[in-house]
Amino acid sequence: MKTETTVTSVSPKEMPETANSTRIQTYSKSQLATLYLPHIQPASARRTLRSWIAQNTALQAALAQTGYSEKAILLTPAQVGLFFKFLGEP
Secondary structure, three states: OOOOOOOOOOOOOOOOHHHOOOOOOOEEHHHHHHHHOOOOOHHHHHHHHHHHHHHOHHHHHHHHHOOOOOOOOEEOHHHHHHHHHHHOOO
16 A cells, blocks of 8 residues: 655745744743853853843833842743843844
8 A cells, every 4th residue: 555645845934923933931041041142151141131131121121010030040921022022032
């Protein structure tokens, strides 16, 4: 018995938008920083992320409304969404 397999190709324009975008979910600060800065060490990426937050008062205000703490290790999906909104997707 012979089975045929059909392979279809999809151009990037036809792909769903979520296929190329980073998923909004809970991330640690290290994970999120590494998404933005994959070419440097995680500790350096975290420091850079902290400096971006310090320089962006609108992001700071929005994060404060979600209960964000500088000492928090995990970022909620709502907080990650704010990073994507203010800094763009990684």
